[in-house]
Each structure stands twice: as structure tokens, then as C-alpha cells.
Amino acid sequence: MPELPEVETTRRGIAPWLDGAVIERIVVRDPRLRWPVADDVHRAEGQRVTRLARRAKYLLVSVDGGALMLHLGMSGSVRVLTTSAEPGRHDHVDIVTDRATLRFNDPRRFGSLHWVDEPLDAHALLRDLGPEPLGPDFDGDHLWRLSRGARRSVKTFIMDGKVVVGVGNIYASEALYMAGIHPTRHAGRVSRARYDGLAAAIRDVLGRAIEAGGTTLRDFSSAQGTPGYFAQDLLVYDREGQACFQCGDAIRRRVIGQRASYYCPRCQR
Structure with a gap:
């Protein structure tokens, strides 16, 4: 199961391809993840990424007016594709930017993708979380x-x-x-x-x-x-x-x- 270091490793790996990039489209092949992927994730399309962050095990892709919130679940991973490749059986979501395609693969489907248009800290999945272990509030x-x-x-x-x-x-x-x-x-x-x-x-x-x-x-x-x-x-x-x-x-x-x-x-x- 991906834990904090694995999620942070993923964030660092995709950052050069996502920071400042324009999200051209989001392809949802199968919305049946831990929670069904809602249509509102498409609100990120056409917008430039202003910030890529991590909170706990969530990846937060911020654009004007909201953010995409991705959780890798028990077996999820994100791949960076710079050339076209046919999706595999468990490649459920593509985030296509003007630089590359980020492909989310999740065999067990315990991951999730949400659109968040409220303050991130107020979201039900984030508001009760404790401090980051590598941050100043933890000792x-x-x-x-x-x-x-x-x-x-x-x-x-x-x-x-x-x-x-x-x-x-x-x-x-x-x-x-x-x-x-x-x-x-x-x-x-x-x-x-x-x-x-x-x-x-x-x-x-x-x-x-x-x-x-x-x-x-x-x-x-x-x-x-x-x-x-x-x-x-x-x-x-x-x-x-x-x-x-x-x-x-x-x-x-x-x-x-x-x-x-x-x-x-x-x-x-």
C-alpha cells in the first residue's frame, strides 16, 4: 500500500510535468473507484496548474477555482507518458496536459479522484487530519x-x-x-x-x-x-x-x- 514516502515520491516525480502545465482534458475510462469519479473533475480542463502539493496521502493539483484531489489507494500509481500508449486493463484515468499524459493505474480500485472547489482544509477527507510528520507542528x-x-x-x-x-x-x-x-x-x-x-x-x-x-x-x-x-x-x-x-x-x-x-x-x- 503506498504510504506517505511513496506518495511524496510520486509528487516529486510528476511535478516537472505538471507544475504550470495546462490540463487539456481528463479521460475517465472507468469511474468505479473507491468513490465514483464525478463529472465535475472536468472543471479542471482548460486550466493551468498553479500548485502541486501533498496532504497526507492525497495529491492536490490546484487550478484557479479549485483542485483535483487524487488518492492512490492500496495499489494505485501514476505514470508519466510523453508518447501515446494504449491503456491497460487497470488504467482508469488520464490527465492529459500540454506537456505529457499522467495515467492513473489502480488494480484494486481503492484510489479516488475528486474535484474540490471549497477551501481544501475544509474538505471532509482533509479537515480532521493531524499534522504532517515532517512539518513544524509535529514533535x-x-x-x-x-x-x-x-x-x-x-x-x-x-x-x-x-x-x-x-x-x-x-x-x-x-x-x-x-x-x-x-x-x-x-x-x-x-x-x-x-x-x-x-x-x-x-x-x-x-x-x-x-x-x-x-x-x-x-x-x-x-x-x-x-x-x-x-x-x-x-x-x-x-x-x-x-x-x-x-x-x-x-x-x-x-x-x-x-x-x-x-x-x-x-x-x-
Whole structure:
């Protein structure tokens, strides 16, 4: 599933082809995504892109009077085409500009495309989101304040988009390992100092993943079709039974909140 680094990698990849470009037409071959693609997406046609941004896992393509909001879902990707190519079975939407065609492919159809003509932060899918983990509003104090009295696991807590956006399953496991915090520990029982370390670990692991182009485990590749390489740097995720890089004990796997979690029983408390 594309997480924040994968979406940011996509944004960076399509930016040279989209920033300042004119959207000539939008071709919707199959509107049956997570939510049906509405006809109002065509309001972007004929308009110049004024800004390409990311909020959480949403790509925001702003034009005068509104924006297209794209979510990659569980298996979605965007390709940049500079020559014509026949669409494949899962190529559901093309955004055709005066520079190139951006083709949205989504085999599982959990992605979405919306037209937003209200202030973006007021949209129902964005208004309740927490801060960006790489932004100025996110730190250990933020996590500590929201966690007071919380009895859910700290892993579930940091994966809550209302707490902080974009900390998906892979990066949550990695950050908790780096911070030495057991994933099942109650969020309300983590100290202020340890949350400082966890916030720093989240920033570090996401930043490094972005620079590596994301993590390719099954479906993800960049806008140019190249894979992400952060999988080569994973410390615990998907390493069940292998030796911990710090202490040598075997990495364990446990299901927490219906997601596979990986941790070292000795290094994480």
C-alpha cells in the first residue's frame, strides 16, 4: 500500500510535468473507484496548474477555482507518458496536459479522484487530519499531549491519521524499533522523553524513505516506473525470525490492530 514516502515520491516525480502545465482534458475510462469519479473533475480542463502539493496521502493539483484531489489507494500509481500508449486493463484515468499524459493505474480500485472547489482544509477527507510528520507542528510534545489517558497500543496511536498523518504500517514498525518502544505498550504509558525520541525516529525514517524513493514490497514504483529502494534498509519490517541488527535476537511478528507488526523483544520495551 503506498504510504506517505511513496506518495511524496510520486509528487516529486510528476511535478516537472505538471507544475504550470495546462490540463487539456481528463479521460475517465472507468469511474468505479473507491468513490465514483464525478463529472465535475472536468472543471479542471482548460486550466493551468498553479500548485502541486501533498496532504497526507492525497495529491492536490490546484487550478484557479479549485483542485483535483487524487488518492492512490492500496495499489494505485501514476505514470508519466510523453508518447501515446494504449491503456491497460487497470488504467482508469488520464490527465492529459500540454506537456505529457499522467495515467492513473489502480488494480484494486481503492484510489479516488475528486474535484474540490471549497477551501481544501475544509474538505471532509482533509479537515480532521493531524499534522504532517515532517512539518513544524509535529514533535514529541504533540504526541505526548494527545496520548494522555490513551489505553490503545502506541503503534495504533501513531498510525491514527487524526494524531499524525502518513505513518503507515511499515514506517510505524521501523520508527518504534528505532525509538526502542515496544509496539504493544499503551500510548498513555509512554513518557514525554520517549515521545521525543519517537517523533525524531518518525521524521528520520520517513525522510530517508523519501530520499530512497519509497519502499517497494509488492506494487509500488515511481512516476517513471522505477522501484523504491528503502526496502533494502528496513530494520525490522518483514524480517521475522532474522537477527536483530542491535542485539542479535530474532525479530518477532505480532498482529496489532489487524496489521502485522515486527519488533525486537529485547531492544523494545
